[in-house]
Amino acid sequence: MNKEKFASLFPIGSHLCREPMPSMSEMKKDMEILKKNGFNLIKLQENWAIDEPLEGYYDFSRYEELIEYAVELDMGVYLGLTCEQAPNWLWQKYPDCRMVGRNGVPVAYQAQTTLPADGKPGPCYDHPGAMSDQLRFIRKLVEVLGKYENIVVWNTWQEIAYWAEGLVGQHICYCENTLEHFRRWLMEKYGDLDNLNRTWKSRYMDWSYVLPDRLVGRTCLPNDIDWKYFMDNIQIAHVLKSREKAIKDTDPLKRPVFAHKGAPVIGSGADWTYARTQDFLGSSCYPAWGSGHGWDDVKQAPLIGREDALLAEMWDGVALKYDYIRSCNKKGAPIWAAEFQGGPVSTGFQYGRIPSRDEIRRWMLTAVGAGVTAISFWVTRAEIMAAEMNGFSLLDSEGDTTERIEEAGRVGEALNRHADLFANPSWGGASIAILVNEWNYQLCMSLAQGGENLPYSLRGWYRILWDASIPVDFIEASELNEDYIQEYNAIILPFPLSISEEIACKLKKYVQKGGNLISEACPGRLNDYGFANRGELSPVLRELFGVTQKSFKMVREPNGGKRWSPQERTWGEYLEAAMLEGMGAFEGMRLRANIYIETFECKQDSVPFLKYKDAIVGTVRKVDDGNAWLIGTFARHNGTAYRDSESRAFVLALLKECGIIPAYEGKLLLRKRIRGDKEAWLFTNPTGEDITESIDVRNIKHVEDLMGEELNIKDGFISLTVKGLDVRALVVNK
Numbered sequence: 001m002n003k004e005k006f007a008s009l010f011p012i013g014s015h016l017c018r019e020p021m022p023s024m025s026e027m028k029k030d031m032e033i034l035k036k037n038g039f040n041l042i043k044l045q046e047n048w049a050i051d052e053p054l055e056g057y058y059d060f061s062r063y064e065e066l067i068e069y070a071v072e073l074d075m076g077v078y079l080g081l082t083c084e085q086a087p088n089w090l091w092q093k094y095p096d097c098r099m100v101g102r103n104g105v106p107v108a109y110q111a112q113t114t115l116p117a118d119g120k121p122g123p124c125y126d127h128p129g130a131m132s133d134q135l136r137f138i139r140k141l142v143e144v145l146g147k148y149e150n151i152v153v154w155n156t157w158q159e160i161a162y163w164a165e166g167l168v169g170q171h172i173c174y175c176e177n178t179l180e181h182f183r184r185w186l187m188e189k190y191g192d193l194d195n196l197n198r199t200w201k202s203r204y205m206d207w208s209y210v211l212p213d214r215l216v217g218r219t220c221l222p223n224d225i226d227w228k229y230f231m232d233n234i235q236i237a238h239v240l241k242s243r244e245k246a247i248k249d250t251d252p253l254k255r256p257v258f259a260h261k262g263a264p265v266i267g268s269g270a271d272w273t274y275a276r277t278q279d280f281l282g283s284s285c286y287p288a289w290g291s292g293h294g295w296d297d298v299k300q301a302p303l304i305g306r307e308d309a310l311l312a313e314m315w316d317g318v319a320l321k322y323d324y325i326r327s328c329n330k331k332g333a334p335i336w337a338a339e340f341q342g343g344p345v346s347t348g349f350q351y352g353r354i355p356s357r358d359e360i361r362r363w364m365l366t367a368v369g370a371g372v373t374a375i376s377f378w379v380t381r382a383e384i385m386a387a388e389m390n391g392f393s394l395l396d397s398e399g400d401t402t403e404r405i406e407e408a409g410r411v412g413e414a415l416n417r418h419a420d421l422f423a424n425p426s427w428g429g430a431s432i433a434i435l436v437n438e439w440n441y442q443l444c445m446s447l448a449q450g451g452e453n454l455p456y457s458l459r460g461w462y463r464i465l466w467d468a469s470i471p472v473d474f475i476e477a478s479e480l481n482e483d484y485i486q487e488y489n490a491i492i493l494p495f496p497l498s499i500s501e502e503i504a505c506k507l508k509k510y511v512q513k514g515g516n517l518i519s520e521a522c523p524g525r526l527n528d529y530g531f532a533n534r535g536e537l538s539p540v541l542r543e544l545f546g547v548t549q550k551s552f553k554m555v556r557e558p559n560g561g562k563r564w565s566p567q568e569r570t571w572g573e574y575l576e577a578a579m580l581e582g583m584g585a586f587e588g589m590r591l592r593a594n595i596y597i598e599t600f601e602c603k604q605d606s607v608p609f610l611k612y613k614d615a616i617v618g619t620v621r622k623v624d625d626g627n628a629w630l631i632g633t634f635a636r637h638n639g640t641a642y643r644d645s646e647s648r649a650f651v652l653a654l655l656k657e658c659g660i661i662p663a664y665e666g667k668l669l670l671r672k673r674i675r676g677d678k679e680a681w682l683f684t685n686p687t688g689e690d691i692t693e694s695i696d697v698r699n700i701k702h703v704e705d706l707m708g709e710e711l712n713i714k715d716g717f718i719s720l721t722v723k724g725l726d727v728r729a730l731v732v733n734k
Helices: 024-036 060-070 089-091 128-145 177-190 194-202 222-251 270-275 305-330 359-367 403-416 438-446 453-467 482-486 501-511 537-544 635-639 645-657
Strands: 010-014 043-045 076-080 150-159 257-261 280-285 336-341 374-378 430-437 473-476 488-493 517-521 545-555 581-582 590-592 594-602 605-614 615-625 625-632 669-674 680-683 691-696 702-703 717-722 727-731
Touching: 010 403, 024 060, 024 128, 024 336, 024 359, 024 403, 024 438, 024 482, 043 374, 043 581, 060 128, 089 128, 128 222, 150 222, 177 222, 194 222, 222 270, 257 270, 257 336, 270 280, 270 305, 270 438, 280 305, 305 359, 305 453, 305 473, 305 702, 336 359, 359 403, 359 680, 430 438, 430 453, 438 590, 453 635, 453 645, 488 501, 501 517, 501 537, 501 615, 501 625, 517 537, 537 545, 537 615, 537 625, 545 615, 581 645, 590 635, 590 645, 594 605, 605 645, 635 645, 680 717
Parallel strands: 010 043, 010 374, 043 076, 076 150, 150 257, 257 280, 280 336, 336 374, 430 473, 430 488, 488 517, 517 625
Antiparallel strands: 545 594, 581 590, 581 605, 594 615, 605 615, 615 625, 669 680, 680 727, 691 717, 702 727
16 A cells, blocks of 8 residues: 555554564464454554664564565554663763753653553753664664555654643753753744833843743743743654654655644644644544543543443544644645543553443544544554553454454545545534734633633533534644734634734734624733733723723632632632623523623723623624624533523623524534545534434435435435434535
8 A cells, every 4th residue: 555545545554563572473363353344544553663673783683574564464653752761872872861840859760661651751952962862763763664665655743742740740840951052942033132121021131041931830930931932832843853854854755744632632723733744633532531621510420421422522522622623734635543442441450441332433423523633543453561451452352253343444544435424634624713922822821720721611611502503723823924814704813912013913803804803801910921910901902992991800610619719818709699680682692601700891882781780791892894792701611610590691692693693503512524526414412312403405316324224205304213312424416
């Protein structure tokens, strides 16, 4: 199988093994089982420490044998790098290539195997010698293995991150090479020390004095915000780009190069940065590793219920993650589920449930509904390492089949019958987007008690849209210059605590050209460097919304809850829990107040639509061809916490005022994949009971069930039954 042949297929694959490798005969047998079940791809994970155990001595023979056997089976190969697991000779050759912690002490750990964490955090590749040897190794690997045409894709970083806080106990890297890299970036950003000092409110007299803040905890100082932005968006991106270039320069067939995340960081824009260092960005997906966030309603009972858990796995564990990854990629890029859960999550003595046939199908089709164009399972045969013993796999430790590998293969074969639709970017589109602002994220992560609220707000907005069958995109603030943003009827501004005036001006332009901007409370209370704006609102946004702030106070959670509320220091910090009252077009409707209640005085031609007692809490202002909506609370925390039907109805009514309507009216939820005249309609049943609904296909030339189930068609309508907590897909030709 060569790359041209593979390009016409939906890649359905599995990771063959990790170090230590089983015997070659065992791996070849597992490849045969994968092929028998309809898989067309295997993933091989190379390990630098294993493949160059002595400097200049390379051994890629095991990969070559497996790749050649894949040729015999007509299977493609997905080859991933593991450069964080560096060989021991590198550490001896460059003792100063170790990452340095916040405390100034070099990290002692050097990985001897892929567990834990694929060798992370690894050496510091700001060290010129370590970077040079890494790139030399990558070029040699590609030179040797690149001759095989059935290698169809390269992966430069398995689950991009350092994970240092969890693995070595503190943030990294404070070595001199990285600090110098940081200063070079600051010089490029600010131009000179005078500009940096004006922005930071500092008085550095020499660039060598400029340092990140090393205090343990969250300081929310300008140098701290810049430092964290640099590490997430500049330092890591530099490593990614260097690896990508080494592969591209060496590979004679110029195959695609990508990397993948363990999971997208909801609320952060760094994934947009990473996607632009590669051909595309993918993500792992382990839906049964958890069931939502600790603040969610479903987490409040001692034991999470079956239906709540399975629903959370669908919307939060799969759909949200791949909608986010799809959105951060360049338009028209593939979307890879680069590691997909194939068996029970196993960590130490904690052994998770074994996924059923139905769960495998549900996860796969939910991912496809979010735009995924390839799925590669982790892992084929049960893990042998103690830390993940007998976990994650499509196959058990012994035996030639399981119901989960059979179902994964069955779904994969069905997708490949329509590979023209599913193997290509064919997302059906959205009329609403949620704004992601990396600078706001970095500030919130640096602010005491602020870190979880921003991503929680995004999750809440996403949940109500998913529940309402309203497809959604995420857009990063850096893309507000793009013409395509005017295609969105509305853009949501969640938890906009910090915002630059530059971004505010771009949002104003979006509104003037006909868009609806829906902002939660305190837009631009802080500027992008953590300093409070006078008037407690962004100057540009204050003018856009046509308001001044009148009052600002914390509000209690319902029934004395303490999910996100800090303990009050003294009397009078909190307002009592409240439902806000609609006005005008929203008369008789109510919305729950969360975290803060911010009240306003209307200026210019701003019109109130929401009140707290007699005070104005929500306003709308028509600006040229668009509308600027301001809600003086964090409305969507109760998308997942303290959920109530009144708040949901209010938000849906607001969205309707902005021209946002569901893609499908019914109890089932609908997502679409569209390519020319061919479409996939993926119907999700979010309840525990079977649902039957009538689907209009009067204008459809041909319709079939993706999985081959019989369709009951009468007078141009299908009576479609979707089992509880399941997904069913129709493929239609118009």
